[in-house]
Amino acid sequence: MLVLTRKIGESIKINEDVKITVIDVKGKNIRLGIEAPRETKIYREEVFLRIKEENQSAATSHQFDPSKVSQLMKDKIKK
Amino acid sequence: MKLETTRFGNIDIEEKEIIEFPDGLYGFEKETRFTFLPFNPDVESPMEWMQSVKSPHLAFVITDPHLYVPDYKLKLLAEDKNKVKLDSDEPFLTRSIVTIPENYTEMTANLVAPLVINSNQRIGKQFVLTSMEYDTRHFLLPEEMRTTTATPH
Numbered sequence: 001m002l003v004l005t006r007k008i009g010e011s012i013k014i015n016e017d018v019k020i021t022v023i024d025v026k027g028k029n030i031r032l033g034i035e036a037p038r039e040t041k042i043y044r045e046e047v048f049l050r051i052k053e054e055n056q057s058a059a060t061s062h063q064f065d066p067s068k069v070s071q072l073m074k075d076k077i078k079k
Numbered sequence: 080m081k082l083e084t085t086r087f088g089n090i091d092i093e094e095k096e097i098i099e100f101p102d103g104l105y106g107f108e109k110e111t112r113f114t115f116l117p118f119n120p121d122v123e124s125p126m127e128w129m130q131s132v133k134s135p136h137l138a139f140v141i142t143d144p145h146l147y148v149p150d151y152k153l154k155l156l157a158e159d160k161n162k163v164k165l166d167s168d169e170p171f172l173t174r175s176i177v178t179i180p181e182n183y184t185e186m187t188a189n190l191v192a193p194l195v196i197n198s199n200q201r202i203g204k205q206f207v208l209t210s211m212e213y214d215t216r217h218f219l220l221p222e223e224m225r226t227t228t229a230t231p232h
Contacts, residue, residue, distance in 0.1 A: 039156050039158070041209050043207065043209060047207060050191070051106075051189070051191060051207060051215060052105045052106035054178060054189050054215045054216070055105050055106045055107060055176060055192075057180075058140070058177060058178040058189070059137055059139060061178060061180075062181045064179055064183045066118050066124070066126075067121065067122060068183065069118075069119075069124075069183055069186070070119045070122045070123075070124040070125075070126065072183075072220060073125050073126070075224070076219075076220055076224060077125075077146075
């Protein structure tokens with residue numbers, strides 16, 4: 001892993017078009033500003049963990065009666 | 080072809096009823112083939128099952144998120160569309176995976192990671208939205224319909 005030290009207000013650039021700036025540091029929190037082309041996908045890494053966990057929970061859904069679930073959904077749509 | 084499933088027993092499906100997910104799903108990267116089955120053969124339902132071809136025990140409940148969030152927005156970039164072999168203006172299906180807990184009235188849909196399906200080419204992918212406005216656990220029922228006393232099965 002490449003490790004760089006930056007001060008508040010300093011930036012790093014990745015390729016020609018991505019710029020990450022250290023905006024502020026408060027205790028353990030660091031605020032970053034990211035400038036990148038619109039189509040760049042930027043995620044907080046934890047989101048992937050949450051999605052894995054959610055897929056796992058969905059895969060281990062409890063036993064249920066599909067007709068009861070369908071009925072509930074119908075009742076909801078009627079409302 | 081014959082398909083062995085835990086929930087539905089041994090069923091017969093055609094090759095063209097299989098949807099390929101080349102990347103699998105998050106946490107299920109090796110599950111690359113699924114078939115969609117009616118949620119409840121007797122009643123019309125907004126839900127469907129997505130049964131793994133490889134693993135008999137693995138089936139997800141899925142639904143169309145637009146039924147619950149009418150303005151649900153999914154912006155696919157050209158590179159995203161390429162991944163599911165969609166032409167630029169070609170329509171696609173959007174489905175959310177549903178989690179059904181012991182109290183099924185508290186079922187939720189994952190709006191952060193929808194499945195995008197090219198139904199002509201039968202290829203799909205789970206995308207992760209960068210937008211912060213949706214939840215991985217969006218309740219499908221309004222609060223007044225969620226009970227704490229639903230009898231578990």
